[in-house]
Amino acid sequence: MPFASRFPLLFQLETNKACTVSSCLVMYEDEICGTWNWKRQPSLRAKIEEIRELLLECQQVRLSHGNDRWCWILDESNEFSVKGVKEKMLMDTGSVAGYNFKWNKWVPLKVEVLPWRAEMERIPSLVSLAKRNVEVSSVLYPMCGETEESAEHFFRDLLEMFKFTRFPKRKAKAFHAVCLTTIWCLWEARNEAVFNGNIAQLNNVVGGIKVLGFLWVRNRSKLDAITWENWRSFNL
Template identity: 30%
Template sequence: MVHSGSNRLASFARRVPLEIKAAVWDCDGDRAPGPDGFNFTFIRHFWSILEKDFVEVLKQFHLTAVEDVLQWSWSREPDSGQEVTELTSCLNLMYRCKLGLNTDVWLWEADSSKRFSVKSARRLIGGHSDTSDRLGFVWNKWIPLKVNIFGWSLFLNRLPSKDALAARNIHIDSQLCPFCDEVTETLDHLFSACRFANEVWAGVSSWLKIPPIFAFGYKDILLFHCSLRTSKRGSKLIQAILLISCWMLWKARNKLIFEKSNSSANGVIGEIKPVGFLWIKHRAKSLGINEMNWSRFDLL
């Protein structure tokens, strides 16, 4: 609301001091109106000293000039302890605010230009990188986007395994692992504990000429490349192949459940090699991949 100010101020000066005192006395003595910690018992005790400051603060808020153009006021003054508390809290929040007539704009503090960009956001995240679940999965450009999304979902434990479906009260005929038919299918079991998965990892590690892959959970598979003593390029290549292997394991699992089509560990490995060759060869041309060095894996 916009007012000339003089009449409102005169009315304020006559009525408000008594109303403010009544409102302060109406408040719970243990409550503090601001972050300084002084409660209303303290304010009442020293009211003879603080009354003038209280009235002045509310008067300034009641009629505050904004760039000498607008003057704002409430339609009425606070008339209860709760309203005084809320008004004081509002004053504390607005103390450092500068009001103006210009259009509001968003400012991105992470960049000197104050403008948001994906590059500055990535730089901000990279500067606080860690190995937690929030930032532990690194996307790999040498494999298709769908495999990266699959790997990210696996890392976050978001794939629809049988135990996850049962936890959401989705009816399934059996919660047992489709490969071994012995224990409940969880992502940890499916990708690391199942005999079928272990046979696949034994064949993959033998082909890649890396130490045997022993994992206690699916995250050990996804982060296995980080433990290898190899170049950055070699680590990225191993990660790409392990993600493709997880993808193929999941596909074999789905074929068995939905199509009743059995797969062998050697069959899954036989799919990993040609699919990985086609995907990685055309996305990582600097590696100089050909059929010979791929089959022998002379790339590290």
């Protein structure tokens, strides 16, 4: 936010409305001092308080005699590199409050990103919107109207369920893909209810999970020989 907006009373006193921060501040014995060009000295308590806040803000800045330059704070060298960004992303990917998100290439990326964001409470659930002071008519889950709609209520059981399966590796990955597909379909049904007022029929949601799961797993894995009959009985 510009200082003119943050300190409006001081801006009213300034004669040169086009002045810059650098023109109003000087370094004196390693301290930042103001060189104001005010119409008169501030007398009101509110103006004096703005001066105090402005100086405190400026004292947190350390000026140098060199030219300004961009610094990449995520690397000790302060130099930006694509490699450094990639390494940082790999360090942080899927790690949220001790929870290690498991990715699955057998579903589209958008389907994976949804529960990943949900783990960080970064989906627009009704509870999340209310916490951000967004006005909502109710925080109850629109599909049942009985419990609050939070990311944890919506997804956590499905994300944890596949961990307790005793399937072989290939079938376990397929089951995980089904869990992610279920989350996607439930979120789509939820959005239809919230934005269009259409409550989806349970049979339609379940049918969509089966069909999308079959199409995604069959086309994105090496299980391209599976048939619909195999999929319905989960005989992989």
